[in-house]
Amino acid sequence: MREYDTIIIGGGPAGLAAAVEIYNEGVTDILILERDIQLGGILQQCIHNGFGLHEFKEELTGPEYAQRFIDKVEELKIPYKINTMVLDITKEKEIHIMNSEDGYQILKAKTIVLAMGCRERTAGAISLPGTRPVGIITAGTAQYYLNMKGYLVGKKVFILGSGDIGLIMARRMTLEGATVLGVAEILPYSGGLTRNIVQCLHDFDIPLYLSHTVAKVKGKDRVEGLTLMEVDENRKPIKGTEQEFEVDALLLSVGLIPDNELSESADIDIHRRTNGPIVNEKMETNVEGIFACGNVLHVHDLVDFVSAESRRAGRGVVRYLNGEKTLSKGVETVNGQGVSYVVPQKLHVDQIEGKFAEVFLRTTDVYHDAKIVIKLDGKEIKTFKRPHLAPAEMEHLKINKELIDIDYGQLSVEVVEKEAN
Amino acid sequence: MKEWDVVCIVCPKGCRMKVTEENNDMKVSGNQCKRGLTYGVKEVTNPTRVITSTVKVNHPIHRRMPVVTKGAVPKGMMLDVMKEINLIELELPIMVGDMIIGDVLGTGINIVASRTIK
Ligand SMILES: Cc1cc2nc3c(=O)[nH]c(=O)nc-3n(C[C@H](O)[C@H](O)[C@H](O)COP(=O)(O)OP(=O)(O)OC[C@H]3O[C@@H](n4cnc5c(N)ncnc54)[C@H](O)[C@@H]3O)c2cc1C
Ligand code: SF4
Numbered sequence: 001m002r003e004y005d006t007i008i009i010g011g012g013p014a015g016l017a018a019a020v021e022i023y024n025e026g027v028t029d030i031l032i033l034e035r036d037i038q039l040g041g042i043l044q045q046c047i048h049n050g051f052g053l054h055e056f057k058e059e060l061t062g063p064e065y066a067q068r069f070i071d072k073v074e075e076l077k078i079p080y081k082i083n084t085m086v087l088d089i090t091k092e093k094e095i096h097i098m099n100s101e102d103g104y105q106i107l108k109a110k111t112i113v114l115a116m117g118c119r120e121r122t123a124g125a126i127s128l129p130g131t132r133p134v135g136i137i138t139a140g141t142a143q144y145y146l147n148m149k150g151y152l153v154g155k156k157v158f159i160l161g162s163g164d165i166g167l168i169m170a171r172r173m174t175l176e177g178a179t180v181l182g183v184a185e186i187l188p189y190s191g192g193l194t195r196n197i198v199q200c201l202h203d204f205d206i207p208l209y210l211s212h213t214v215a216k217v218k219g220k221d222r223v224e225g226l227t228l229m230e231v232d233e234n235r236k237p238i239k240g241t242e243q244e245f246e247v248d249a250l251l252l253s254v255g256l257i258p259d260n261e262l263s264e265s266a267d268i269d270i271h272r273r274t275n276g277p278i279v280n281e282k283m284e285t286n287v288e289g290i291f292a293c294g295n296v297l298h299v300h301d302l303v304d305f306v307s308a309e310s311r312r313a314g315r316g317v318v319r320y321l322n323g324e325k326t327l328s329k330g331v332e333t334v335n336g337q338g339v340s341y342v343v344p345q346k347l348h349v350d351q352i353e354g355k356f357a358e359v360f361l362r363t364t365d366v367y368h369d370a371k372i373v374i375k376l377d378g379k380e381i382k383t384f385k386r387p388h389l390a391p392a393e394m395e396h397l398k399i400n401k402e403l404i405d406i407d408y409g410q411l412s413v414e415v416v417e418k419e420a421n
Numbered sequence: 422m423k424e425w426d427v428v429c430i431v432c433p434k435g436c437r438m439k440v441t442e443e444n445n446d447m448k449v450s451g452n453q454c455k456r457g458l459t460y461g462v463k464e465v466t467n468p469t470r471v472i473t474s475t476v477k478v479n480h481p482i483h484r485r486m487p488v489v490t491k492g493a494v495p496k497g498m499m500l501d502v503m504k505e506i507n508l509i510e511l512e513l514p515i516m517v518g519d520m521i522i523g524d525v526l527g528t529g530i531n532i533v534a535s536r537t538i539k
Binding site for chain 2 (some may be wrong): 037040044047048049050053059060061062063064066070071146147148149150175176193194195197199200203301302363393
């Protein structure tokens with residue numbers, strides 16, 4: 001069986017950036033596998049602007065950002081197969097694929113890059129009360145219908161969950177002539193970026209109901225209405241706060257989960273908090289030679305970080321193929337107080353490129369005037385001041401690698417809020 | 422003195438700014454970079470927005486071409502610009518950056534294709 005140097009699963013921004021980096025680092029026996037009709041991933045339906053400020057120093061729309069990478073892949077003539085579904089992978093790096101041209105096939109690779117992205121949480125995942133009529137749809141699916149097919153899923157719309165996709169869709173549907181009656185968020189703060197609250201809701205006077213939820217959905221065949229209620233600190237609806245809305249569509253924007261069914265069948269360890277593979281400084285999983293990057297690893301809000309992370313995974317692939325060996329046992333990163341996760345989960349100091357170890361994290365709550373404290377085996381080694389921290393905004397830290405130059409140990413990351421004085 | 426609370430939308434940091442005007446002198450505070458300064462003043466004097474949408478294409482697989490205003494149009498004209506965009510139907514191929522509507526409604530702003538469909 002022919003063995004590829006590297007096979008990349010997923011042709012979104014993560015897979016494309018990894019492919020280009022691998023090629024530029026001298027490995028050209030690459031194959032990208034993509035199940036969709038085109039390369040570009042989720043960005044093809046994210047037609048709004050706001051992408052690429054770090055990567056290209058200009059503000060691009062999702063498709064424009066994707067196009068830059070697609071053009072690069074075409075220019076370098078990196079091979080790819082579209083309309084090709086990856087059905088299964090094994091830890092021996094066999095990849096089972098299916099498409100209408102080749103039928104069912106098994107491919108073999110020396111290295112694999114997992115770049116399958118994420119999927120949306122659905123009504124089932126959040127146990128929405130009431131009937132399940134037509135017209136309850138995830139915000140991303142509504143976005144797909146509108147931006148790829150030109151089909152508006154409703155005229156009187158309510159949105160449950162204040163994630164970015166929901167906010168973006170509130171504006172998009174309003175511009176296409178729908179009335180968006182409101183956005184409900186069960187938490188006391190928004191799940192989306194502040195700029196999206198401003199330019200997608202405030203611009204169109206769409207109310208944001210914080211600490212509210214949809215308590216009931218009405219309608220037999222099609223959604224006809226819903227009951228909105230305020231919730232208490234325990235997220236329980238408060239009696240007497242009912243408000244009725246007449247709607248013909250309810251969009252759900254209640255979060256994204258990395259899509260790791262394939263990873264699990266290759267015995268890749270999945271982190272309980274990120275729902276993505278556990279990786280080291282090179283984005284390599286516990287299965288040697290299998291790497292992960294982008295939304296399959298952890299959900300990103302900025303595609304620029306996806307591209308940077310994927311290039312790192314790409315360099316990891318090339319270093320692996322060149323036979324580089326890791327010498328240290330590795331420092332484990334753990335989430336302390338106020339931090340919901342830290343990626344990567346392991347850092348081998350001898351393998352870190354450049355001067356800094358880069359880590360990404362999300363906080364559990366909104367914090368003001370806080371600092372992020374880094375401890376190595378219980379001893380404080382570095383703090384970062386932050387005027388504002390929110391779960392919706394991923395934090396990126398650079399830690400001088402001299403500070404963590406040990407064979408093994410534990411690096412904890414925690415948030416300390418400034419004491420009131 | 423006049424005072425406005427403005428959230429900068431130029432980048433995802435979303436700085437919470439204060440814009441003040443005294444004797445025709447505008448001041449911005451709370452911005453973390455220069456772009457916030459420009460945005461703050463503009464937002465209270467002549468607010469503008471970039472518009473993105475899609476237009477119909479004739480193609481066996483693809484149905485819509487995403488488009489974007491190259492530059493921002495006055496905020497109050499968003500719905501009028503949408504009407505212009507919705508009148509268009511395209512023949513392919515079209516390359517990213519190709520002009521779809523020039524000087525839309527006399528704003529001086531062009532609307533261009535935001536991807537390539539061959
Ligand atoms: C609605 C929305 C709005 C966003 N807005 C912004 C924004 O304003 N600014 C910003 O910077 N970022 C934004 N993002 C984030 C950015 O789009 C993502 O971080 C980025 O697209 C992630 O890239 P990815 O390659 O990891 O995943 P994806 O783009 O999802 O690509 C994964 C690819 O893998 C393919 N795939 C999956 N499983 C298989 C399989 N089994 N076989 C073959 N192929 C498979 C999929 O078809 C897909 O093409 C937004 C994301 C969403 C969803
Ligand atoms: S002021 Fe600068 S840093 Fe702050 S949101 Fe605006 S562009 Fe971003």
